[in-house]
Amino acid sequence: MLTTALKRxxxxxxxxxxxxxxxxxxETIGNYxxxxxxxxxxxxxxxQNFKPDLFLLDVxxxxxxxxxxLKELRKIPELKNIPAVFITAKAQVHEVSSYKEFxxxxxxxxxxxxxxxxxxxxxxxxxxxx
Amino acid sequence: MPNEDxxxxxxxxxxxxxxxxxxxxxxxxxxxxxxxxxxxxxxxxSGSCGMFGFPEISEAAYKLExxxxxxxxxxxxxxxxxxxxx
Numbered sequence: 001m002l003t004t005a006l007k008r009x010x011x012x013x014x015x016x017x018x019x020x021x022x023x024x025x026x027e028t029i030g031n032y033x034x035x036x037x038x039x040x041x042x043x044x045x046x047x048q049n050f051k052p053d054l055f056l057l058d059v060x061x062x063x064x065x066x067x068x069x070l071k072e073l074r075k076i077p078e079l080k081n082i083p084a085v086f087i088t089a090k091a092q093v094h095e096v097s098s099y100k101e102f103x104x105x106x107x108x109x110x111x112x113x114x115x116x117x118x119x120x121x122x123x124x125x126x127x128x129x130x
Numbered sequence: 131m132p133n134e135d136x137x138x139x140x141x142x143x144x145x146x147x148x149x150x151x152x153x154x155x156x157x158x159x160x161x162x163x164x165x166x167x168x169x170x171x172x173x174x175x176s177g178s179c180g181m182f183g184f185p186e187i188s189e190a191a192y193k194l195e196x197x198x199x200x201x202x203x204x205x206x207x208x209x210x211x212x213x214x215x216x
Binding site for chain 2: 015017018062088111113114
């Protein structure tokens with residue numbers, strides 16, 4: 001099956017340092033169009049206008065965490081089928097099976113090599129229709 | 131009846147102690163909030179240091195994060211137990 005290329009990523013992360021390095025990596029190495037949001041609430045406000053191909057969500061965020069954000073995003077009809085990838089800390093890895101219940105494509109574990117991130121996302125994206 | 135005298139005294143002391151324990155419970159509930167803040171800071175250090183080329187700091191923070199996570203559960207258990215008993 002021919003896979004549509006991944007272009008637009010809505011990235012939700014509350015930690016500004018990680019936001020910065022992920023943005024640098026995905027824009028300069030991956031050539032992706034990125035919308036960075038600092039909270040689930042901001043993602044809900046921006047997602048429909050941005051029209052992402054993929055949600056990239058940090059799991060542990062204050063107020064609304066990644067799974068809660070995705071649940072709300074999926075309530076929006078235009079966004080309900082947008083694939084998602086979670087980013088989680090090593091400390092939350094044992095909770096991976098519960099994240100998979102949210103129908104995410106994959107889970108990336110922090111810390112990760114930012115240089116490899118675009119390739120990792122590309123591989124995840126291409127594997128979804130394989 | 132020395133035993134009965136003791137029992138009577140013990141009950142009074144126990145009631146007084148339980149009152150003090152309510153203060154300790156309030157302190158623990160307050161400390162739980164600080165614990166959450168500490169966990170959040172350590173979690174941030176663990177994740178970000180690993181991505182900016184400070185693996186040793188990241189690893190040390192990760193170990194503490196795991197420890198804090200376990201102790202947070204134990205702290206919540208203790209608070210629940212105290213709330214149930216008091």
